[in-house]
Amino acid sequence: MADEVTKVVDAKGLSCPMPVLLAKRAADEVEAGNVIRIEATDAGSKSDIPSWTRDMGYEMLESEVEGPVYTFTIRKK
Amino acid sequence: MAEDTEDKSPDKMTIIAFSGDLDKLWPTMILSSTGAAYGMDVTVFHTFWGLFPLVRDEVKITGDNAMTKMLSTMNPPGFRRAKLSKLNMGGAGKWMMRQLAGQHNVVPPEELFDMCLQMGVKIWPCQMTMDLLGIRADQLRPGLGEPAGAATALSEMSRSDIQLFI
Numbered sequence: 001m002a003d004e005v006t007k008v009v010d011a012k013g014l015s016c017p018m019p020v021l022l023a024k025r026a027a028d029e030v031e032a033g034n035v036i037r038i039e040a041t042d043a044g045s046k047s048d049i050p051s052w053t054r055d056m057g058y059e060m061l062e063s064e065v066e067g068p069v070y071t072f073t074i075r076k077k
Numbered sequence: 078m079a080e081d082t083e084d085k086s087p088d089k090m091t092i093i094a095f096s097g098d099l100d101k102l103w104p105t106m107i108l109s110s111t112g113a114a115y116g117m118d119v120t121v122f123h124t125f126w127g128l129f130p131l132v133r134d135e136v137k138i139t140g141d142n143a144m145t146k147m148l149s150t151m152n153p154p155g156f157r158r159a160k161l162s163k164l165n166m167g168g169a170g171k172w173m174m175r176q177l178a179g180q181h182n183v184v185p186p187e188e189l190f191d192m193c194l195q196m197g198v199k200i201w202p203c204q205m206t207m208d209l210l211g212i213r214a215d216q217l218r219p220g221l222g223e224p225a226g227a228a229t230a231l232s233e234m235s236r237s238d239i240q241l242f243i
Contacts, residue, residue, distance in 0.1 A: 015183040017111040021192060024114035055086035055115060 003061060006034040012041045012069060019045040020052050027076050035061065038072045045070055087238035089118045093230060094243055097126035097152050098162040099171055105243045106189035113196035122230040124203035130156045131202055131217050141211030148210060156187035194220045201225045
């Protein structure tokens with residue numbers, strides 16, 4: 001089954017703690033099982049988003065870096 | 078040891094916000110909003126100098142006698158008037174810090190505070206401080222919890238995985 005992204009969070013340009021706050025807001029808006037994608041340029045999100053994902057019990061499907069942009073694809077549980 | 082303990086994320090955090098300085102309020106608001114993003118039950122108990130930021134911005138001076146009014150002019154109400162504890166330089170330090178934060182898209186503490194309220198963070202003003210400084214409930218920002226005392230704050234801390242005094 002292809003993972004269709006339900007919601008994309010654009011946190012590019014925003015500093016800590018905004019990427020996590022926006023990710024949480026998006027996660028609240030989607031159903032369990034849905035996939036959200038978070039795009040951030042804050043270097044702190046490299047560790048912040050994966051630890052938030054783990055602690056929320058969500059699944060990190062993919063994390064990639066392209067230039068200054070970190071992209072995380074997460075499944076809400 | 079770390080392997081056999083359950084790696085459970087914390088579910089409750091209580092912060093005692095005792096300072097009215099910008100350099101303390103900022104991290105307090107970052108941590109409490111992030112705690113809420115973690116799904117934690119977050120309570121911030123604002124006491125002593127930490128109470129001034131909870132006063133609405135349009136309230137210029139608080140207090141019910143000469144001394145409390147004087148204290149209020151030294152500790153101007155509202156997040157926006159909060160000073161730096163060191164090198165405030167008559168407001169220049171604070172101004173520079175806020176300019177810099179703006180350039181780096183760091184959200185100011187008053188906005189993080191609003192997000193905290195939206196995310197369900199409980200903000201408790203200290204009743205004793207309100208009495209001491211002559212700050213009335215109608216001078217405080219909307220959306221706060223009922224004024225509470227040290228015992229309530231401690232009880233909340235005793236039930237928390239994370240307790241901070243900032």
